[in-house]
Amino acid sequence: MAEFNSNCSTTSDQDDSIDIQQLMEDIDFDNVYSMEQEINEYETDQFNIMYNTDDDDDDDDDNGTIEKSVTLKPIEEQIKSEKLNPLSTTIVNTKKPMTLKYIQDEIEKIPDYLMKRNKVFKQLIYETLTTMSISTSTNNMEDLRKIAISIYKIMVIQTYQLLWAAYLKSGMRQLIIPSKTQRAYSTMLPIWPKEIKLLLQADKHVNENETYFNFINAQLHELDDQLKQNQMKLNIKANHFQGYTLSIQNIIETYIEQHLHCLRMEIEHKIELIQYDYHIQILKLEYLRHKPNTFQKQLMKELCHSKYEQETTEQEVNLLKQQITYYTSTNQSFECLPIAHNSLIDSIQNSQIRQQLFLQYKDVAKQSRAKIFALYMKTAKEQRDEYKNKHEINLKKMWDAYNSTSDNDKISSTMLDLMHQRCMKISEYIKCIYKFKSQSFVSNSKS
Template identity: 45%
Template sequence: MLEMYNQSKEHNEYSLPTYATRHDTLYSLGRQHYVPVNSQPTTDLPWNYKIPENDDEKEDDNDNNQEIQELNELIASQQLRELSTNITHNEEILMKDMKAEIEKIPNFLTKHNNSFKQMLYEAQLLIKSTSPTTTIDIKQLREVAIIIYKIMIIQTYHLLWTAYLKSGEGDLIISSETVSIWPKDITSLFKLNNTTNSHEIYLNFVNQQLHALDHQLNICKTELNTKKNNICGYSLMVQKIIEAYIEKHIQSFRLKIEHQIELMHYDCHIRIFKLEYIRHNPNQYQIEMMNKICQSKYEQETTGQEYNFLKQQIDYYNSPSQAFQHLPIAQTTGIGTIENAEIREDFFNQYTEVALKVRNNLFPLYLTTAADQKDEFKKKYEENIKKLFTDGIFINGNRDLSLFLIEIINQRCEKISERIKCVYRFKVQSTLLSD
């Protein structure tokens, strides 16, 4: 088999034209919760990590790069020793962002939050209904709620890191073979350059985080039991009221974690199809065509989903519920500082008229541009697929094999398409939740 693309090239296999200008303007003319497509990375996709060559190619690479390999292994060994030391002597180390999320007290659990006070009042009434003579310290109930919040956050993170571990060990999805993919969330934390011990380093690190989460969870559960036992009349029903309140307010956080896990599953499926393709010893041209078709599918599906998402956003901004004075563009400090009310109102009306006119002219232009790109990439993908069946270089004298390879390409493209749809479903969900 001919030499495959190097890793740096594969890391940039999928890319799209930038939408920044259109999105930035839409953002300013619309609402602040609008999420541009470029917030989801379009390069360095995890399924594009380089697949190992056959044994002969590995020997050649090792001969040519032995000094670099030895240096990388030395660095990796040192990092592994340092990591092992951390695991042994400091079992409570958690990544900074996780620790901050667990330890923070969100606004919805502060004593000044009205909805929180209402929930605690309902919990008090329930306790008094079963223990009328009980004197309830509202502070104790609030402390219980904070601990329950921590437990829920820890448990959600535990699901994510368990998925990281399964993905790295090749156990995330049921398959005829073990396919190990360490998600970029993990690999980006280390600069290992695919050294021999990289898998072991990732494995130790993820296990360290899981161990630390377990440790924190046990501490919180012990503390929760102590707090509950100190509240006379506390019951399972009281706890369910508190949990339901917290669950409602951490829904967006849970959705984000579930989305990350879902994408990991797609990445594994996409990587498996690539391995299956390579297993049939395609030549260099056939490998290039697979990459080209998958890139084309990525472009076609992304521009299609972007068009639909953009249309939804424009329809939303133009809906009667979205009064202009509540949009970010209307919050201009200059007009608000005019002391004369009559002049201020006159200026604002003129400003509103001009801004709405500009918006009404730009939105159709954005939609037309997005539609043109959608149609362009759809046509490009269909032409590339059609070409495969008549491409003599791709068929290479073996029609049965080429048809089998085309089927694998189609299956891989379908998973790429599903992954992109998943990304946009999450965008829509996030938009709805923010409202």
């Protein structure tokens, strides 16, 4: 649900309108992009992987971080700044992978749905014991709750194991399974995820591959040890609980699984991005294997960059349409929004005047919101069209290079195919991100 601050107020009972600019300053859509907090950091960290490179065999101008990228500001930031700025062009690499310490901290934080005070969980335990003709004593209730906590820890660890296994498979070149319809990539270089590189920042003078491999392997071994310890604790608790059966465990696992859905969805999404990143990097290395000259390298770089921008702005428009449709739907009653409760209007004793002012206030607020949404959509579409045109120009450059008679400017059919494949993977990567954003938005809207 979008939230609005209640700071907006009329300056006098005689005013028949509220200053729209002030209202725009006070409106706050804190939850419009709440699901982006995790994904955006991961997405921006992966940006260089898509169309930049930090390989030693690349030219200097292709090393490091590209300074410009496309990142749409969340709508609440645009509104608070009182204007809809063009796309931000700053990349901030802040996200690091979920290390064992982070996972352990998360495990030790017992979720609310397993707390004693949780009525739904308490009722589930009571009904489970009753169904199994087991005493519903306080001790039994608490012992079964502790068993549920052990099961929860096991399920969380197993979920994170999938993520770290994907990191290892990427470095071991095991993420691509050859098929009849897939190009056989000749590169044998390991592809370590950017997250791992950011975390370790290995010394260039040491064996990077060994450093990354040992680190990930150590994380997996520690997770496995944690899993075995918790499985042992679960077995001890279950064996000491008279009447405990697999049926009881299945009931508890089903309950926990329902609440772990968001975590599983997030981890599955991260694994998908690792796989896309792997393909994108492999295609870049395959392209470099053909020893492109400076012009050919720059052509690939610009084409992939513009594809990223074009697809991102296209998907951003689609997501914005979805959000605006939700927030302007008839089932989103204005009276249910926090902005509907204005302290100054609510303090008016005369009910007739209070109602009259409220209706004026409501009308201006709704008009202002509609103007903000329309302006944001207009800006987003303009930026989408701008980057679409930019990418079409780069596509023309690609075909001109393919048809060129100059040896320096010409690209081979293999290079053309690799450019096309890499752009397709970048497009799929962005669509994957926005599919997750859309699903998260729907999920948050229902909660």
